[in-house]
Amino acid sequence: MLGELLAAWIGRQRWFGGKGRPIDELSIDSDVELTSGLRHLIVAVWQEGSRDRYQILLGERDSLPDRLSHSLIGTIGDVYLYDAVHDADRTSWLLDGMAHDETRSGLRMRHVPGVTIDTTPRSLVLGAEQSNTSLVFGDAYICKLFRRLIPGVNPELEIVTALAARNAPHIAQPYGWIETDLDGTDTTLAIMQEFLSTANDGWDLALASVRDLYASLPELPASEAGGDFAAESLRLGAATARVHQELAQAFPTDVIEVHEVKRMAEGFRRRLGRAVAEVPELRAYVSAIEAAYHEVELLTNEVPVQRVHGDYHLGQVMRTPTDWVVLDFEGEPGQPLAERRAMSSPLRDVAGMLRSFDYAARHLLADQSQAADLEPRAQEWADRNRTAFLDGYVEGGGVITRADAALLRAFELSKAVYEVVYEARNRPSWMAIPLAAFRPRGI
Template sequence: MLAELLAAWISRQRWFGGKGRPIDQLSIDSDVELTPGLRHLIVAVWQDDSRDRYQLLLGERTELPDRLNHALIATIDDIYLYDAAHDPDRTGWLLEGMAHDETRSGLRMRHVPGVEIDTSPRSLVLGAEQSNTSLVYGDAYICKLFRRLIPGINPELEIITTLAARNAPHIAQPYGWIETDLDGTDTTLAFMQEFLSNANDGWDLALASVRDLYASMPEVSAAEAGGDFAAESERLGIATARVHRELAASFPTDVVESHEVKRMAEAFRRRLGRAVAEVPELRQHVGALEDAYHQVEQLTNEVFVQRVHGDYHLGQVMRTPTDWVVLDFEGEPGQPLAERRALSSPLRDVAGMLRSFDYAARHLLAGHPEAAELEPRAQEWADRNRGTFLDGYVAGGGRINRGDAALLRAFELAKAVYEVVYEARNRPTWLPIPLAAFRPR
């Protein structure tokens, strides 16, 4: 009975990855009592002969406070069952377990050696819940519950703990994690870091700068507008290069020979073909894209590869009172773990941030009555901040030579092709944003 109720509930959750497809079967693979009134569940969801597994903190109460009504799953025998991640009266076990390195029925709760965890703060779920659920404890910690479970150590845990051991800058300090065995493999269930309570989101700061420019007189340039972001973009470039250097020093690196680079260009071309078939607006830009990919195929030099962020954009960085901090090193959550841990060119991250600057510049134009008049200002803002970011990246030790520039452009255009398909499927009014990437610069 519980499995049937969970199947009906889980399909409505934002973090559920199988939306739009019927659930053929849900089974409970693991059910561990953590404390009275709190159970940890791992459930397997079958859809179209494929299986995904998710974790759930299942709360039990004889009375449910109004503040938890939104988290209700079902009622069985006068017992309210609910998503206890939203219940600060139950989530203290996360802190307690990590602080004391507890192990319960295969759940291993650990803290980073040398740190102490204050178990007194109460939790609050962040509102921007996506593929994971993040709990903030006071102004001290943020704990990310990985809802969809993939066997293996999460790249974010692996990277952040390794960089912290080197005293690397530009990261939020790690405090602890929770793991279990899944298919005989150590698998990360949760990861807790320092909560940057006095920091500002990079995307929000960039949008504030764009708003200031749009609100200024037409003759005022992006450099003269009150919210000019260029200095911050340059500092972010320096920070990005430093993070790449730390990753290269901490994990294996390699070089990719020219024939492998050609395979990369072929993969870009195949994705373009599929995208054009789905979004006809791309067809007029195929020639320019083919030229960019051909430039990569002509490269004869080896390409340096290393561990990278993998999903880098303005929403993944925070500006503290002293500097930029990079977050969310888990890569693209929808990709297989092996791909997220694979070595890649650091230019992939650089390209992701360049695309993010374009998005920030044009985000406010979607549906704007004066979009056509503001487009040149958007382009000016994007060009200025892209340029200063690249200047900072080079100043910070990042390498972009002539051959690298061709590869960077190909990465950027391939990312824009992906964005075109995404926007066409999910936000058609935003389609002009990635399409603008194919204009000559």
């Protein structure tokens, strides 16, 4: 009975990865009672011969208050079953368990050595996430529950705890985590970090700057428009370089031999071929993209690699009253855990942020009739902030040699190719944003 209720409910959740496909079977792999009226479930969902596992906090009540009606899963007899992440009366177990290093039927709740966790704040669920669920406890903590479970230590937990142990700046302090064994492997279920209650999202700040520019007099340059973002981009570049330096000291580093660099370029080219087959609009730019990839094939130097962020953009950084903080070191969503933990060139992160500046500049023009008139202003804003970010990165100790510039351009174009395919599948009217990346530019 419970399995049937969960199967009917889970397909409607925004964090469920198998939307649009029928559920062939759902089984309960783990069912742990945490406290009265609260159970921790790990369920296996089978679809078209493949299995994914998800984490659910199952609440039980004799009656369900209106504030929890949206979280109802179903009823068995006189008992209401619901998604208990929304129930602040139940979620205090997260804080209690981590504060006291509890272990319960295979669930291990741990706190970072040397920190003290206040167990009194009540929780509130953030509503913007797609693949995870985050609970904010007062103005002190944010706890991210990983809904879809992948065996292994989550890269974010691995990285932020290592950097925190070095007293590295530009990260949110980790406080604790929850783990279990999945397929015989330590697997991260949740991580709790400092909640940056007074910080502003980098993407929102960038969009505010772009709006100010579009609203200013046409003859006013971006450097003189209200809300100019270039100084922040410069600081963000320096912060990014510092994070890369800290990662290189906290984790092993290596180099990619010249023949491996050529294989990297071949990989870029294969992805381009698949993209062109799916999105014919890319064909007009193939020769320019191929030329950039060929520059990488001509490189004769080894390429340093290390742990990187892996999914770096303006939505992954927060501006506090004092500096920039980098969040979400999980790596690119949907990629295997081994890939997300693998070493790569730091230029991959730099390229991701450069693409984010282009998206910020043109995001407000999508589906707008005056887009053509404002395009020069968008290009001006993007170029100004890209330059500032790169200047800050170098000033902060990041390295971008002439050879690096060729690899950076290839990373950026490969990312733009991916974006074109994504927009073609999901938002066709937005394809102009990544397609602009293939026009000649000096940055």
